[in-house]
Amino acid sequence: MLPAATQSNFSSETLMPIGTIIKVCGMVVLSISITVGNVLILLVFLGSKRFWTPQGYLKASLALADLAVGVVVVPYSVYTEIGIIVLGKDHKELNGTQEGAFEPCYIMGPLFAGCTFVSVTTIFLLSVEMSITVLKPLHKHLLVTKQRTVFLIACSWVLCFVLALMPLFFRQEINIVYNRCSMMCNYASRSSSSWKVMLIFPTFDFSVLGGTFAINLITFTAIRQFCQARTHLTHSTSQKKSCRPSFSDIKAAKTIAVVVLSFIASFVPIAVYVVISILGLECCQFTFCAFWILTSNSCWNVVIYSLRDKKFRHRIKELYTRAVLRRSGCTSGPKVASVGACVSVLKETLHTESS
Known part of the structure; x- marks a missing residue:
């Protein structure tokens, strides 16, 4: 029989890697799901001219941003965690970097942030396209063209990655380090004066989500008005039908509700994490859940906007x-x-x- 102190130390040292291994296995499954789903979207888009529409271009842009997360960002976290578990090395020793030298996190951090911004912006553009389809169906082909859509997609990618790279211009106040709690490369403030820069990210996310919610609310109100107009017309005839929108209207409304709720649920924990980090507090389990709930959106976008x-x-x-x-x-x-x-x-x- 081992002493009680030895047993407690043994159990704590054993349970910690087991929990990490379970998390890494989940990360591997998530990476495979994101990659397979978004590769299918790109294959369908590239192989079918009937999907070469403004909405198809937007979905392809969303899939490309999500694919970058599944192919680059998540595998890097898996590689780092496996190296730490198997080799027992620190993150800097594993990547062969010295203090002050360039680290892969200076690529992974802005890449994850930029792709997340692109996803949110693309959802906003998809909502605008859907709103124009409902509100101005006769003018849709004049307002929404392929050239304008490609231009807006290019502008959104440039804007999002400029915003993601902005903290690098404040390297004396903000650093990008590998966080063992989130198992990702995160922005970390070095001074108390950097909180304004750190708040740029949640401010941008919730501003775009707020605009998306407002546009979707207008769209849903228009659908309800069309429903009431159809009811008024059916009451004037002998046939009486229930007030139900068309199938496309119901599908659009469901997509709106699911997307808005999923993104709000994903970004609220990240906003809380930013506030906690500014205050100098730390909650490891909450940090992990916050970042990987946000990462899982790269998989849910496939289900919401394509598989349905x-x-x-x-x-x-x-x-x-x-x-x-x-x-x-x-x-x-x-x-x-x-x-x-x-x-x-x-x-x-x-x-x-x-x-």
Whole structure:
């Protein structure tokens, strides 16, 4: 039997890596989900001209920003944590950096912040596009064009990354370090006078979210007015129908509600973290949850704006069926399988999907 003090030390040293390993496994799953989902969005966009619309360009921009988080930011955190667990090295020893030298965090921190800003700004532009579709359906093709959409996307990327890089101009007051609590590269204030710069990020996020909420409120009010107008017309005829918006209106309203609630729920903990860090306080578990809830939005955007789209799901099935036929030899070329074999492959594929 081990002494009680030895047992307590052993259990505390064992439970700490186990908790970290569970977090790292969750980070790996999240990275794979973000990467696969957003790669599918980009494949559908690049492979189908019918998705080359202003809304399609905005969704592709959103997917590209989320993909950067899943391919670069999250894997770097996984790499760092695995190195710390397995090799037992510090973050600076793991990356071979000395005090005052350039660190990868000076890339990862602004990249994560910039991609987050791009996601919020793109959601705002999608809401504007949806509002124009509802309020000005006859003028939509004149107001919303591909050229204007690409220009706005480029401006949003430049603005967001300039904003993300702004703290680097205050390196005497703000530093970017790897935080073991959040398991990410975070901005850290060196002096009490840097709180104004630190508040730029939540101010920008909530300003854009507030504008998005206001636009969506106007859109939803217009949908309700259209619903009441349809009800008034049906009452004047012999047919009496219930006051229900059309399917597209309901879908738009649901998308609006889900997106606004998800982003508000994600940015409120980050705002609280900024205030706590300015006050000099620290709560490790809260910091981890705040940053990784925000990171998970890169995965939820795929579900909200793409997987709920019937055309998108149909295109995914087309790509999957084409891949199955290519593997079975049912493609044009010198070795072409029989038509009966191709039909049987298709039947088997559809039967598997339905079951």
